[in-house]
Amino acid sequence: MTTLQPSYEPGSFESDLYVKWESQGLFRPQGNGEAYTVLLPPPNVTGTLHMGHAFQHTLMDTLVRYHRMRGYRTLWQMGTDHAGIATEMVVSRNLAIAGQGETRESLGRDAFIAKVWEWKGQSGDTIERQMRRLGASGDWSRSVFTMDPMASDAVIEAFVRLHEKGLIYRGQRLVNWDPVLKTAISDLEVVSEEEDGSLWSIRYDVVDPQAGEPDHVIVATTRPETLLGDTAVMVHPEDERYTGLIGKRVRVPLIGREVPVIADDYVDREFGTGVVKVTPAHDFNDNAVGQRHNLPVINILTDTAHIIDTLDEIPSAYRGLDRFAARKLMVEDLESAGALIETKPHKLQVPRGDRSGQVIEPYLTDQWFVKMDELGRRGLEIVEKGDVRFVPSNWVSTYRHWLENIQDWTISRQLWWGHRIPAWYDEQGRVFVGRNEAEVRETNGLSDSVALRQEADVLETWFSSAMFPFSTQGWPNAELMSARGFDSNLPTSVLVTGFDIIFFWVARMIMMTDELVGQVPFKDVYITGLVRDKDGKKMSKSKGNVLDPLDIIDGISADALVAKRTSGLLKPTDAPKIEKATRKEFPQGIAPHGADALRLTMASLAGPGRDVKFDMGRAEGYKNFCNKLWNATRFVLMNTEGMTVDLSVPHVPETDAERWILSELSRTSTEVAEHFAAYRFDLLAQSVYDFAWTTFCDWFLELTKPALADAQSSAAVSTRKTLLIVLDALLRLLHPLIPFVTEQLWQAVAPRLGLQGSLMTQSYPQATDVSAYAGATADVEWLRAVVSSLRRVRSELNVSPGKQVNLLIGSPSASDTARLAKFDAAIRFLNKIESIRVLAAGTDAPPAAAAVVGDMSLLVPLEGLVDLDAERARLDKELKRISVEITKCESKLASDTFVANAPAAVVEQERQRLVDWRAQFEGLSATRAKL
Template structure:
């Protein structure tokens, strides 16, 4: 018999136990040799036959991370999908890992060092990196520990860290190949410089905050005296401190105000340097004065102007955004302090014309919060073509599908306007760029290994590049590097040195698991990560032959087949969560309060493509009650199984199986619940395939609580009458002969088997959404001797597993409507809850036969004392009408006529609106021409039923006493 469950459901008592069990038993590990796998459905396959693979890569959280609600949503959705595919018999491989997070991790360790009164420069690079590895070992596993605690069904045997040796070697190989292909170059360009982290950051790592700044108007005196009556040109700038690096003033060639000044020179205020006035289309006559100062080393637009006019690049700030102009009175000042001094000096010199308030977007670093300083800096870049073209073609050709589809347009817009990618960072923590500089002749050599001597001058001490790679470069390679890339290609490639022997790795995983099936991620890293994975995957994997040796096509080079972009989790007022607002929700606290299953179900029930989630604890409290409902239903079922055993019924559990057909004597409610189980299986299947987690969760919820618990359990109680209950017969003796056992009622046996079967299937249906609760109850159901180590390794219920029964479905629908109608009448009439009352019923022969055959059902669920049939329609205050019947409750107490009149009046108005809506639709020729026949037939049926109810309501209103 089932293992007894505690009276109260307490998730804290079961979740840690099963989370540890799943990891300890390595239930989610998938070996490289698929023939060795024992996943669900493996036994049904031919020996050695590979199952269909469902492969996902976890967006690697930063090693510095802690679980937040965005992670919780992402991992809930991924876990639901992984468990669902696994239970469908597929080889589900969910690969976990963490990212070394160059900027974030270095910042954490530098803060730690600062608290000790030192810094990384005092330690030196090697000692600093040792400290980072120590920090990683001590604190870096927090988020993956939380994932284990939350039961994420990832393959922990494949867990990676982006700085692992094999992945680091692959990063080096990728860099060298791109360099050899002419797709990586080094040059000095304007970058977004973070003066706190003292590194370049990408455009995607910059946030623009709208603020009110100032626009300064400054006179630049003409060097050779007045021209046309003017002795100066006034420029407008938001950053006067950068004038120390000015090399020109530009005006628009079409701006007639300045035509005579083009080619003249001005004297740079406070500096004294002569600089030219040039004509360039960049200058906009409508902005400021129409004249623009040019500082090529500190502004991206000025840098382009400088290239067009062959201007000098003067760097006037150091890595910390302090003025670095030796001999200048501003040397060593912070940029903002320098701004104040410069403005005061300009004012004193009579060169500051005016200062106006001006709206502008201030660029700040996402990581440090520092205001970005555009700065000319030598950096390493990837030429974005031809990578971008292949990535665009992959989506255009349908090799990658986006859900929601609107993100495809966003992807194209960004990819078609993409710039070369700056991949170097001025950090110490990260993948060090495999480039080596000769200090003697300044030759730069890119190599897989450190060269012993300079190839140009034979110098013996080559120095490695100090910069590291952008974290997104290494993470962009993950979809193929985690599965063993680079791999041995062939004799021709080896002869060209495409990969060294040390990098030749087993390609079993790469052949079987690439391309991955799906990427689930947030919009915020669509360009950071998603687009870059597509670019790098389609570039590198096109060179890897297919498993059969044939040439790989673009559709097989993509890193994933589908991308599902999930929404944001907001607070209950739909505000974005932020520490500043104080509305951040800690998922761990919510989990400790309500249980992981309730939080997962809350997120799933609201997760629909393109719609943000307003997280409300009240909903979680409701789903905690749902978990309690499942628990109590299990306790009820286990009690019935104990009663059955005592009565001699055979209720020993075996492996759950599909129900091809039900015996002819199967009661109508059991036929109905199996038909409903079939329908809900189909609904869940379609919803999950479309990433409608909300529809899938709500379908399961409504089925289990609304149909199984609220209706079926009450109905099936009528069948579970065991001889030992009625006659007090003793429990059968173990080992007694069949002849000595009590006679079993076939209807009772079928009902009990149906109850157990549907409940067990419901647990499997719920398992991906609520894995802990279903695991606990399922093991208890099988007396801790289940047919598999985990419910997650069994078969997911399929619609085809259970019989349809339209007649039973229609019958129960009619009986439900009748019961609900009688309950409403009893309430209106004030019939005491425990008192039975007779009813009078009018309807078609089918309805009357149903009521007659199921008097016990009506008595149990609607407190019906007796059923009398009428040949005439029923009206009056004690009568109600359904779609196919009229029913009246016979009770002496009179209803409140005024209240009943008001109720009927409202009902008639509601029905009138329904009829009008139906008439509009059915009278719309355009709609009828396009709508499927089934939809039109359904509307006509609904219209007819509404019309019937309308006439009955009017008759009842007329029959009321005045």
């Protein structure tokens, strides 16, 4: 039996509990129930747990624990992603820090990949260890790394099958090129932000102008260095200023190349001079124009964004220069040559790589692509038909917009870490695709004497991630599929992920799973918002407002927090400002809150909106909640010492308080089930919080005290049983949200109910038929209203808690009179009432503090208690408050829109509220008149 410490100290038991859960295999699929499967969005192997992870992982774990307790055969499929670009950056940086002269290039491909695997073995499991600290109950024994053999086989198989169907092809096209990482990246990995730049107006001379014709045009550009690759200038066909020049030729300054003047609707006549240069090799829009007009495509950059040295037209002074150095020199030379007409400041959208932060270049290379037109059509159809449901549903429009404008997907990356593309080239440059070189030779009749070299590029990370729903379940190996439960685990039940990767991952999983497996990858997609700081600002290292979930769980000193926030800044000069803000917000650092308080905070914030504002004050409040739950359990254990309840014998409660709490338990169970089904974690957290804090701790424990006062009575015995039964149910209700404290408390409660094992394998509370308790529930709600009203009066009168007072009852109904008799002892006990007397009809009451419950007045004589002037002021304040509530109700009910559109029950509830407020106003007004 677990013995509870006097105080709630989560650090003393959370980690130990997790070790027990995992060692006992409790996270693995159990039983023969209906499958419930959740995919973990595989975090980068380079990563550490951040607030976004903590948010999403809390929601996933809550769903998994709930369905496990509901009897489902539950699998939370864990995994990590090899994160090609990010991992190469980390390992390359580690090599530089080591200072031994080793680089990616000096090591060579095989040795560098060996270094990556070595690093992965040392620190690649960090985030999984951190997830355990949060309480993630995933099946770690089945965790899949996207470079594991099983996952790699699936990726290769997918590539080959898609290639065989003509859906994968190789071609030369413009791609987004990161000149630092020296790889193509997708549109989704490009971040464009407005920056200050310049707009240069440059003179292009007309070749052999006729008399009366302009001898030059002025071209406006934000990238003058690209004129080295110009193959045309362009005007709008309806621009009367230039119609006579269409078909003429102009001379590109500095290099003398003659290019045509073409007309195209693409030109914005209002931009610059209305004449634009066309550089098909270095601009996506220009490339499209070039294809329409059959223009030459001239590349002027290397893969590091330096000017090439292989084009004779380019002056030697520019060859080998970085693009921005070339720009500076060329602008000077244009000015010297009299070709620079004007330079003016200009705001422009600058594309930067989200990993390197470098300006991205449109770059012409040979890449591998997936054709997306038909896949995109199917991906859209699947969601439009409802085979995959988005929650909240408004995200469907975002998904639809992207798929309706989808481009072919660039899947090759110029990296070494990743799945190497299964394609081989012979000496003539012919390409052969197969699962391995042996298959390529056999399929294509190539003898061992034919030299083959494998494609150097790897597949982008999102390609392998798109296979995650089925690569983790053994596909395409039939034996592995059977062993891992492929048929029952696909489609998965729900995907919990952020809106920022709907395109990166969600859409691609839908399309790839449909194409390769003929299934949808998941039935529901629950889209979360982003976790921001308490002021709604995005958490970022540069802002110095990042919170580490583990620091909230385990605590951190102010000095350590400052050191963490100010180390590794891109702008070290920001450190003093960040330190000042941090010490102001956290002068004592962050106290340990435990995993449960953080989890409950996250769940409570998970409304249907996009952004989540994280406030440490809420985490502190939920730590207090866990502490209250701890103390309530100690109260129950103290009052049930030596008792064992036989749950096989139906329990028949004796008191109204018991019947009321069992009714409230059933109602809460119904609410909770509805909130789980709707993915309303915020309402779920509120429901169980209210039941635990207000209904159970604040009221039921108080209402049990009169019965428990006579320890030998049958009412006391019945009440003690109900305390244990309801506490057990409460801990079950809370467990998916706050697993650690509920498990620790349940282990102390379970022996008294004849239960054993772990709380996570117990059944989840379900609603029961409590219609027979309706009368008792109404009676107790009346008692609560009376007790609350009297407590408010005592508080406002500032009467000490231990002081006995007298109570006068005015205008009780027959039901009030019956309830007064029934609950006489409880009212006296709970409100420190010395005497209760019903005023005879027509009898004037002495000056008294008043409250009203229905039509009944509760009067506490003021003589000897308070200053009458103070009581008059109190009543005036209360009447003013009630008057405001009456006005609110009247305004609502006067609104035709409200009456017509609100549910009938809501309208009726509002009418009843108005009746109640008016009754209170009348009763208090009468009392005020007497004073």
